[in-house]
Amino acid sequence: MSHVSMKKIDILSALFLIPVCVYxxxxxxxxxxxxDLGNPAWIPRGVAALLFAAGLVLLGKALTxxxxxxxxxxxxxxxxxxxWVAALTGVYVVVIERLGFMTATAPYLLGFCVALxxxxxxxxxxxxxxxxxATYLVFDRAxxxxxxxxxxx
Numbered sequence: 001m002s003h004v005s006m007k008k009i010d011i012l013s014a015l016f017l018i019p020v021c022v023y024x025x026x027x028x029x030x031x032x033x034x035x036d037l038g039n040p041a042w043i044p045r046g047v048a049a050l051l052f053a054a055g056l057v058l059l060g061k062a063l064t065x066x067x068x069x070x071x072x073x074x075x076x077x078x079x080x081x082x083x084w085v086a087a088l089t090g091v092y093v094v095v096i097e098r099l100g101f102m103t104a105t106a107p108y109l110l111g112f113c114v115a116l117x118x119x120x121x122x123x124x125x126x127x128x129x130x131x132x133x134a135t136y137l138v139f140d141r142a143x144x145x146x147x148x149x150x151x152x153x
Contacts, residue, residue: 003071003072004070004071004073005067005069006062006069006070010061010062010067010068013055017051017052017054017055017058018059021048021049021051021052022052024044025048025049029041081115081116081117084115085112085115088111092104092105096150097150100148100150100151101132101140101148102133103150104150105135106129109128109132113127113128135147
């Protein structure tokens with residue numbers, strides 16, 4: 001069986017990612033600097049710079065013929081798993097603002113892990129609860145980055 005190259009996908013991904021990173025970097029530089037909080041742009045600018053670099057590496061590898069290869073095209077259960085994760089992520093993006101970060105993220109992570117094949121329920125529940133709580137504590141409480149409140153407004 002022949003291997004399937006990721007070259008086209010890598011090039012398209014990089015060509016999408018690089019302009020988005022440039023836009024985020026540029027747009028976040030226009031944010032006002034509040035006297036008490038400092039410059040709020042350093043987090044999105046840092047993420048944009050790192051993703052920009054990753055996009056350049058991805059593009060470089062693709063153009064020099066060093067893209068990863070898959071043993072075969074996605075089919076059957078593997079394809080279904082990818083489609084379920086994509087659908088679940090789409091629903092998550094739509095409902096997070098209405099339900100709130102904590103209320104939407106815990107079931108999303110649970111469904112995501114189940115779709116990827118995790119069956120150890122203790123690990124699933126622990127992961128689905130600890131990750132949103134830790135993320136909430138770091139961003140909302142420690143860094144004062146507001147997360148969607150949803151039902152808890």
